Every structure is written in structure tokens, then in C-alpha cells.
Amino acid sequence: MVLEPGPAEVLNPAAALVVAAGNDRISVVGASKVYETKTASVHALENFSLGVRDGEFVCVLGPSGCGKTTLLWAMSGLHALSSGHVLLDGEPVTGPRPEKIGMVFQDANLLPWRNLGENIAFPFEIKGTKPDRDRVAALLAETGLADFEKSFPRELSGGMQQRASIVRALAQDPAVLLMDEPFGALDAFTRDEMNLLLLKLWSESRKTAVFVTHNVAEAIFLADRVVVMTARPGRLARTFVIELPRPRTVEMTFEPGFIELIQEIKATVEGGGIHGLEVE
């Protein structure tokens, strides 16, 4: 499989090597997406390419409205690209792939008329499969939700709702986990807690994970690789390989190297933003 490396990846030899490796679980190749509105056409994504290896945790970082969600929804097969394509294990993604992909949405996205247990059972119902009770029970225990199976979403805190939505996705044991700003609506303290929990769950199964966020510290803390996007139209600005050892701890985020990296990435995003202005 031949991939055209983006200009930024040429600037960053390490990232270029990763892309060129070719054994990617997910590849996004030359992805562009144009939304037609009544008054104008909006370029959400422009010639974006990305490869994600098996078991890799990639964070896609960018300012809001840069097409991060558009990219993730295209990867999950929820909507089509205007041009370019997404490959999952070498096969083009043209629609939802419930057998391989699990999605975690913004704001938990639980169904308010179902209690927590019924929400977690929802994907099983859609697929017509028998719920894996042991797996669900283990996940609920691990996320501290074991006693809340009968609770309705409105009775739970934002953090608990988001934990439930992660359990809902992981209960399906998907090979790929796509997460769309899952912790965006949480306060900073809950967010730290959720990040640690997410890393713990991820380290147990090492699923291929793509995590979209606009929070720089969160992206560095979670990822093996941070992919920075420019403001609209979303393009690849630069890729950062994160060499923090795992398991990661909150203390790591206070180290000078971590803070320098935050500053460098912020500068990249802001530079990308100005670039975006010039283009428009």
C-alpha cells in the first residue's frame, strides 16, 4: 500500500517512518470533506492522511471546527468523504463496521429513557447478540459503576455517564476504539481521573485507539502519537511522537519536558490557525 506522506510528515522523519511502515490497522488517505450549505461550501477536511498502527493510541488535536469530528465520523463509516478514503485492515470503509469499531461520543450520549444496564445492553440488542454478562460486570466493577446498573443517566454525574459510555463501547470488545472528545464537557479534575481510567482500561487490551480532543495536555498524556490539525480546512499540521513511558502518572504532566511539549504543540496549533486565516 502506497501512502502519500503529508508535507508535515516529511518535516518530521519519525512520523514519516511510522506512516511508511504500511502495516496500519487504519489508514486515512487524502481525505477531504466539503459541506454544502445554502450560502457557501465549507471545507472541513482537506487532503488529510493518517495511518494508525495496531495497538497504537493516537490523539488528533486541533482547534474547534477544524474537522476533527468529521475525520472521526469518516473513520467510523458514519459519513462519506468528498474525496479520499479510509481503510480498515486494508478494506475500504463505506459504512458502519460494528464488528470492529466501537465509538465513544461527545457528552456520553446515553439514552435517557434507559437505565445504565439497558444502555450498555443497547449495542447487543442492535446487533442481535447475547450480552456478555461477565465482561460487562467486570467493566462495571472496574469503572466503579457496579452499584449503578439500575440508575438512569440523569441520576448520574457527568463523569459517571461518560464512564458508562466507555463501558458500552468496550463491552463489544471492538478491535478499534474511536473517541470523539469524550471528556470535553467534564471539569478539569474529573477529566484527569477519566484519563487515568481510560489508560488503565486501554493498557489491559491495547486496542487501537483514536482519540479526538482540543485539550493539549490530555492529548500528550494519553497518546503514543499526537496528530495536530490546522484550523478549517483541517489539514495535517504536524505529528508529535510522545515518548513518555507507560504506565503514565499525573506527576509526569508537571515535568518540564511535558510543559515544553505543551507549549510547542500550542505554537503549532496557533501557527496553523493563522495559516487557516490566510487561506480563507
Place this chain on the structure above:
Amino acid sequence: MSQVPTELRDEIPSFEARPEARDRGPIDWTGLTSVRTAKSALEIGTIVALALVVFFGIEAILRLTDTPDFVLPKPINVVKTLVGDFGSLYAPHLWVTMEEFVLGLAIGSTIGLVLAAVITQKPFVEKVVAPYIVAMVTTPMIALVPFLRLKFGFGLSPIVFAVALAAGPMVLINAATGFRRTDLAKIALARSYGASTFQIFRKIRFPLALPMIIVGYMVGSIFGLLTAVGGEMVAASERGGLGQRLVFFSSLVQMDKFGAVILIIASLGVGIYVLFYFVGKRWASWEA
């Protein structure tokens, strides 16, 4: 949109915004289903005491002013005939009205519900049929009963037809408001697990619409009852019915019996209200 990535200032904790008030359609009926029930002995005691004061207060005023029964019947006389003659004078007519009401509501609401689910799928269709729906909601269907009598004769069907015409559009307009609430994120969730269009309807769109459907049934039932009774009044038949009894007793100036029929109709209305209050509590409480 601003190009400055303000979202990158991540040190500031952000707290979840309060949910916006939901679109409850042209008329907000949800207040009807969100009344608190009495809990304490004091509340229940006060409710009973007020009822007794109203009942015996009216009785006392009518006695003190020597008001004759043909002007305003005394509550005790009304209750006396209601209890004493229930089986002979009122029950047969109650069943006639109930039959018309239940049949009409079942037919009208089913058609209304199905139409609501179908037309909301296509905004174009919705726009084209909207004026007819609004016209049907606002037209008093009682006015059609004399015409329906001529068309369908003196049996059950004209009133059933009128009840269906009154209740159906009420269910339709409220259910349509419910089905229009498409939550794209929830549909995307279902789609990401490979849900079919029918599964999305059954497991996302229908539950999302259910609170508004219940409101539609509640309002439709009340309008249906009004139409059943009113229809019997404007175009009576020998089958009778509560509305026909109202005309009959008032023409004989038997106002105590007239009052008893009014009481029955009022109880039916309260019964409908209570029924849907509990239906709403059971099936739509997630929204409260």
C-alpha cells in the same frame, strides 16, 4: 467563527451547561402531566376539607336563598339521583358514550400516530399537509355531526367518526412534534452499531417521541370526550348517550338529573386526566 483556539485554555474547569428548554411544539401541554401528587396527611386532609366546604357550601347557599331546583339543583339531590338511579337512568347512556368515545379515540389516534410517523420522515410532505392538520385541529368537529348524521344515519358511526376526527389530529400534531425531535448523536450511536432504519425508529425515534405522544393522547382524549357528548347533544338519536340525556333532562326541567349527568361527564374527564398522568409518569418520567 473565531480562529483563535480559545479551547486550548484547558486549565479552566468547565462545568456542564444547563440543558436548554426543549421544543414542546406549538402548545406546551406538558404542564398537564407534571402536577405533584398529594403526599402528606395535611395535604390530603386539606383537599378533602375543601371538597366538603364546596359541596355543603353550595347546598347551604341554595337552601338559604330558597333557590328552586329548576334554577340550580341542590348538590344533595344531585348525588341522591346519581346513586339511586345510576343503574336505570345513567349507566346505559354512559356505556353508549363510552363506546363511541373509545372506538373513535382508538381509530383516530391510531391513524394520527401512523400519519405523524410517516409525514415527519419528509419535511416536504410535512409542509404540504401542515395547513390541513392545523385546520382539523382548530375546527370544532361537533359542527360536523349533523352532516355526519345525514351521511351515516342514526347509529353509532357518526359520533365515532366525529370523535376520531377530533382526537386524531390532536394526536397527530403532538406526535409529529415528538417525531421531529431527531437527536443526531443518538441516531449516529445506533448506526455505528449497524442499526437498520426500522431499529433506529423503534429504539431511538419512538422512545424520543413518546412523551409528546402521551401528551397527544391526553389532549386527544379530552377533545374526543367533548366531541362525543357535544355530538349527542346537537344530533341526538334514540340510542341516547350522556349528551342526549343532558338535552332530555333539561327540556323536562329535571335539573337534579341534569346535574347528575354533568357530574358523570366531569368524572370521566378527571379519570382521563389521572390515567394519562400515571401513563406519563411510567413512560415519560425520564424527561421531567
